[in-house]
Amino acid sequence: MILRTKDLGWSVRGKAIVSGVDLAINEGETLGLIGPNGSGKSTLLKLLGGIRQPTRGAVSLQGRDIASMPRRKVAQIIAFLEQQAETTEAITVRDAVELGRTPWLGPLQPWSPEDDRIVADALRDTDMTGFEKRQWATLSGGERQRAHLARSLAQRPEILLLDEPTNHLDIQHQLSILQLVSSLPVTAVIALHDLNQALSCDRVGVMAGGRLVALGKPEDVLSVERVTAVFGVRASIITDPADGTRLFRFHSPS
Numbered sequence: 001m002i003l004r005t006k007d008l009g010w011s012v013r014g015k016a017i018v019s020g021v022d023l024a025i026n027e028g029e030t031l032g033l034i035g036p037n038g039s040g041k042s043t044l045l046k047l048l049g050g051i052r053q054p055t056r057g058a059v060s061l062q063g064r065d066i067a068s069m070p071r072r073k074v075a076q077i078i079a080f081l082e083q084q085a086e087t088t089e090a091i092t093v094r095d096a097v098e099l100g101r102t103p104w105l106g107p108l109q110p111w112s113p114e115d116d117r118i119v120a121d122a123l124r125d126t127d128m129t130g131f132e133k134r135q136w137a138t139l140s141g142g143e144r145q146r147a148h149l150a151r152s153l154a155q156r157p158e159i160l161l162l163d164e165p166t167n168h169l170d171i172q173h174q175l176s177i178l179q180l181v182s183s184l185p186v187t188a189v190i191a192l193h194d195l196n197q198a199l200s201c202d203r204v205g206v207m208a209g210g211r212l213v214a215l216g217k218p219e220d221v222l223s224v225e226r227v228t229a230v231f232g233v234r235a236s237i238i239t240d241p242a243d244g245t246r247l248f249r250f251h252s253p254s
């Protein structure tokens, strides 16, 4: 188990935002996290990444309590792509992506040609080659999202925590980014709003009211009844005649 939580919870001013989460994440899997706005997906990801300290329970990373590990060590294992992550400084795309190498650099490990290669690969994989010299402030929302992902990839993590990574992306880049993540030799936990994208994950966790209310294979977890119960919409499942893939269609509650 690469990442595991036990009775994990986080409260603020006496209000439980995340509670009772028991989660064991397998090495190499892509786990989708779905749930309505405010159900605790981002908070859970922050707890998993050690960015937020639990008020109850613990997160263990490769068998060690993440809270006891040096940040640099955690950053060599986990890259976290935050929702609405912003960079206000006047930096270029190349500078921003190079920051991903920070956990690996030090007095005895100066920048090397290998770091250049890793940064170039990350830019290529996110379709950002050619943007290196652009100022961050001049990028569109989707280009920023891809550059943030390039920085996460440049970190060469074993675990990617991605909070709505396809936000702002056009459909072609949504598909290519998700395909890229599932093809990488990494463990990924991805908060998603698109249930059809969640269907292609190895497993899906459903958050509601700060609790993990279901966890399992997408076809088992994402039933019409559960989608209705959790999201308050009517749903039907249709089959794509092109390849037999199951797809959700949604209707307003009548």
Ligand SMILES: Nc1ncnc2c1ncn2[C@@H]1O[C@H](COP(=O)(O)OP(=O)(O)OP(=O)(O)O)[C@@H](O)[C@H]1O
Binding pocket: 012, 017, 035, 036, 037, 038, 039, 040, 041, 042, 043, 044, 083, 207
């Ligand atoms: N620091 C905080 N203080 C008070 N409330 C907070 C704090 N952080 C998060 N919350 C609340 O906790 C709840 C869960 O937030 P979180 O961002 O984890 O939800 P989410 O499932 O990621 O939502 P979304 O789909 O809208 O991104 C929300 O109601 C949010 O307002």
